[in-house]
Amino acid sequence: MSLQRKENNLRRAKERFDRVNKRTKEFQIDFRREQNSRGRFRTRPHIVRDYKQFHGNNRGLLHKTVNLKYRVHGDVPSVTKTLKSWQPKSLKGKVFRANARAVNFTVHDAGRTAVDTALAAETVGLKGADVALREVRNTLKQKYTREAVDDYHRGVFLMGRTTADAVKGVRKHLKTKKQYKLEKAKLQFQKADNKLFKAKTYRPKLCANAADLRSAKTQYRSRKVSDRSNPFRRAMNKRRLQAYKQTKRELKFERKQLITENKLRVKEYKNQKKIVKKASPGLLALKPAAYTAGRMKASAWQKAVNEDQDNDFVHAIDSAKRRIAEPVRDKVSKPQRLQKHEKKRDSLNDKKSKSNNRLSKQESRLKDKHDSYKKRKKKLKPKKSKKAKDTISAALKAAWKFVKNVYEKEVKKFFATMAIPVIVILLVFGIITMIFSATSSHSGFTLGTYAAQDYDLSEAEKYYTELAYNLNQKIRKVGDSSEWKNGLVGFGANSGDLTDTPDEWVWGRSSVYDFDPVYDYDCYKLWSFLCAYYYDFDADNDDIYYWEFDGDTEDLLEEIFNAEYEFVYWYDNQSRWEELSPYNYWGGGNASTGSYYTAEKDAYIYDGQPYRYRFKPQAITSELSQYEDGDGYICITDGYRVLDPNNSYKETGFFVMDHRWYSGSSEPFYYIDNDTHTFFFMHGSDRHDRSFWGWDGNDAWFLVSPTDTHIWNDTLNDICLYGYYQKYQWKTECKLYYNVKQNKTFDEVVAEKLGGMSHSDERLQYYALLAGNESGTGTLFGNHQTLHNLLPGATIRTYDLKREFGYEMTGWNTSSDGLYQGIKVFCTNGDKLKAPFKCKITDVNTTDQKITIRKDDVEYWYDGTGGTKRDTEVTIANATLLSGFSEGDTINDGQEFAKTTAGNVNFHIYIDTDGYGWDYIDPRLVLY
Known part of the structure; x- marks a missing residue:
């Protein structure tokens, strides 16, 4: 019951x-x-x-909009959920998912930052407006209260304020009573719900939990066998103990959940009880007496202060009362305490939500571990580490395979000529192998070449050149007379400070920047740096670990690029207003001759606006019409200077005439009567007095009123007259200096970056080896050359390049094309081209002079143990087949099959990267 x-x-x-x-x-x-x-x-x-x-708080528009998410x-x-649930199996799918997750995170983070910034700005604005409004109200309150000195005025003021307070108080009382009923209903609901929770859930489950725990413990002890000699029984005891511990953890967690929920319910109920107590509005019948007493007390105190104005002690007490006692009283008042408990209620809800999330995570972990003790742990076999002898042997075998692959089909004369360099190369390989075998457990062969795939090296090269290309495009935008402002804004400039278009753009070395713009880029150094940066000198085995191009590599390249280059500019604006002599006048003559312009009067003073007055012309010239606002008004300052509403209400060189004094002719038509301090004008022999002095709400100094207009000219009824003149002219004198400053060379950035890492000496030595700085001969040991050079020369390095792989950069602030995934090599027209491997001519385009050759399973000696076989295509532009060759023919390694048709020949190499798809690579990586 x-x-x-x-x-x-x-x-x-x-x-x-x-x-x-x-x-x-x-x-x-x-x-x-x-x-x-x-x-x-x-x-x-x-x-x-x-x-x-x-x-x-939903006061602000932004807050209301953001809170719609609730x-x-x-x-x-959700995009985030979709990316998390997507499980691609291919390499490209995984790369795409990683990039998509990075982009999604960046967008979310940037969006969240922008929203938080906007909400904070709106909060500051609302708080500032509240403070300003409160200050205005306090100022007016003090002003009118201090002026109510005599009893009559004080009585009237007291009655009016008391009546207003009574009306506001009744309205506030009714609203508070409605809220009080709601809070009281919440309290009763919580009380009944808590009682039912304790009777139906908390106590029964707590008792059942304790009983289950005792039962599990009893069952474990009853089934435990104390026979240590039998290994099977020992294993069963261990399994039973693990099961008991898991059950104990789960039961204790269930008990923790119940106790936590009960504690939060008790806290919420107590806080709601306080809210109900503080939300009580009291009796409405007592409110008028309280309002009257409070107003009389305040009026009496103010009278006492005003009557003895020379008493500094009284004024000090009044100041302390207004600035200290009253603010402190307001902070500890009943509404403030109610607001504090309401905030506490929200914080308790947040705390409860966080507690539930935390407990749900713990529960999921416990469920995952429920049967974990039943699973057997697999023993990991230790990896065998290679000995130094095996390492050196493998390196020499790889070097011999490289030599054999390069030279096996060359003529004896060529082999005899190159025998000595090959021996030198082998000796250098051996020496370097011995050096690095003594300082690291890694393979000396690995340290003698790039520890990366051609695809990753090429992607890094593309990204670095893209950074330079994008910066150059932004610089070229600065030099554009129509886009210069947007270009500077892209570099962080404030558009409000860029008011005038420069007369002159000064690029590069100048009197402001005494240096030339330098673009310091070498792809071989870039590859060498990345391989030295990512190399793992702490690994315990001798496997070759290839680094992969990803988001971290992009961040690294951006870091070193920003350390190298910096865009600088100086916006030298000396523009100014110059006074005209004489001024240019429009209107202001005789009204009867129609030299004035007509307008509608606007009888307001605009406080808080960028302008002081405004009027709406009915007749206007092209000089003044360019300054009309969206409503067709002309806006001016209190000094009659015309403002430009289309340019943030900035001053112009135009002024509206002040018709108090003269009409633009030699005789003034308004006069001042110094005895009566009034204006008057003469129309014929009649004198017309004007009572206003300046602005009185119906007329203005710079307008001839409709009444006076009607007197002067009977045909112009209810129309004002005005005139204006140009006093100043804007003189433009502006220059823009801009340049690219090289803060550090690439070598300095590399030395600083690698020098701050672990194994800094080994990394710097590795970088010097790959970049060809080890012996001082310029020889590069980091190349992956597997394919023979197609040109007649011994190596492609002896040829100059017209265009490199990646985004084109011919120099800072010069035009350049976008991405080019090949190389353009200067050559002699008619040079014979040789096949880089035994291959097949798969496509011939005689119109565009392009040839494509292909071979499947080309063995790249440096990639993996024994090399990796990849399908490879080479596209050659500016070339035609020799006589006797056609599409579909098979050509042997080193056989001449085509010739160049221009002063440069273009190579594109397209390979299948590990079976995951085709990619363009820099031909200099694989061509000898």
Whole structure:
């Protein structure tokens, strides 16, 4: 019966709560994942009316917009969820997912930062407006209160203020009473719900939990066998102990969940009880007396202060009362305490939500470990480390294979000529191998070449050149007379400071920047640096670990590029207003001759606006019409200077005439009567007095009023007259100096970067070896050359390049094309081209003079143990086949099959990277 009464109390409390709870509900969108008639699951939105998920401050428009996200809940579609659930199997899919997740994270982070910044700015603006409004109200309150000295005025003021307070107080009382009913219903609902929770859930489950724990412990002890001689029984005891410990952890966690929920319920109930107490509005019948007493007390105190104005002690007490006592009283007042407890309620809700999330994660971990003790652990076999002898032997075998691959089909004369360099190369390989075998456990062969695939090296080269290309495009935008401002804004300049278009653009070395723009780029140094940076000198085995191009590599390249180059500029603006002599006048003559311009009067003074006055012309010239605002008004300052509403209300060189003094002719038509301090004018022999002095709400100094216009000219009724003149002219004198400053050379950046890492000496030595600085001869040991050079020369290095692989950079602030995934090599027209390997002519384009040759399973000696076989295509531009060759023919390694048709020949090499797809690589990586 007791439990039934508690359930009835909960039901009645819920019904009572629902009656006053309409304001706490709102329309929301609930995304639900449901199964359709075909058995497929789809996420569909449903519009529901449910309790508000957010009760914060919604004053600002941005806050209201952002808080709309609390109206959407359920299985909401999300890009982040999609990326997390997607499990690609191919390398390209994984790379795409990683890039997409990085972009998604960047967009979310940037968006969140922008939203937080906007919300903070709006909050600051609202708080500032509140402070300003409060200060204005206090100033007016003090002003009118201090002026109410005599009893009559004070009595009238007291009655008026008391009546206003009574009306506001009644309205506030009714609103507070409504809120009080809602809070009281919430309290009753919580009280009934907590009682039912304790009687139906908390106590029964807590008792059952303790009983289960005792039962599990008893069962474990009863089944435990104390026979240590039998290994099978020892294993079973261990398994039973693990099962008991897991059950104990789960039961204790369940107990923790119950206790945590009960504690939070108790805290919420106590806080709600305080809210109800503080939200009580009291009796309405006592409010008028309280208002009257408070107003009389304040009036009496103010009278005492005003009557004895020379008493510094009284004024000190009044100042302390207004600045210290009253603010402190307001902070500890009943509304402030209520607001404090309401904030605490929200914080308790957040705390409860975080606690539930934390407990749910712990519960999921416990579920994952539920049967973990039943699984057997696999023993990992230790990896065998190679000895130094095996390492050196493998390196020499690889070197011999390289020599054989390069020279096996050359003629004896060529082999005899190159025998000595080959021996020198082998000796250098051996010496370097011995040096690095003594300082590292890695393979000396690995340290003698690039520890990366051609694809990753080429991608790094493309990204670095793209950084330079993008910076150059932004610099060229600065030099464009129509885009210069947007270009500087792209470098972080404030567009508001760039008011005038420069008369002269000064690029490069100048009186401001005494240096030349330098572009210091060498792809061989870039490859060598990346391989030295990523090389793992702490590994325990001798496997070759290739680094991969990813987001971290992009960040590294951006870091070293920004350390090298910096865009600098100086916007030297000496533009100014110059006074005209004489001024240019429009209107202001005799009204009867029509030399004035007509306008509608605008009888307002605009406080808080960028302008002081404005009027709407009916007749206007082209000089003044360019300064009309969107409503057709002319805006001016209190000194009658015309403003430009289309350019942030900046001053122009035009002024509206002040018709108090003269009409533009030699005789003034307005006069001043010094005895009466009034204006008057003569129309014929009649004198017309004017009572205004300046602006009186109906007329202005710079306008001839409709009354006076009617007197002067009977045909112009209800129309003002005005005139204006140009006093100043804007003189432009502006220069823009800009340049690219090289803060550090690439070698300095590399030395600083590698010098700050672990194994700095080995990394710098490795970099010097790959970059060809070890012996001082310029020989590069880091190349992957597997394919023979197609040109007649011994190596492609002896030829100059017209264009390199990557984004073109011919120099800072010069025009350049975009991405080019090949190389253009200067040659002699008619040079014979040799096949880089035994291959097949797969495509011939005689119109564009392009030839494509292909071979499957080309063995690249440096990649992996024994090399890697990849499908390879070479496209040659500016070349034609020799006589006797045609599409589909097979050509041997080193056989001449084509000739060049211009002063340069273009090579593109396209390889299948490990079977994951075709990629362009820099031909200099594989061509000998």
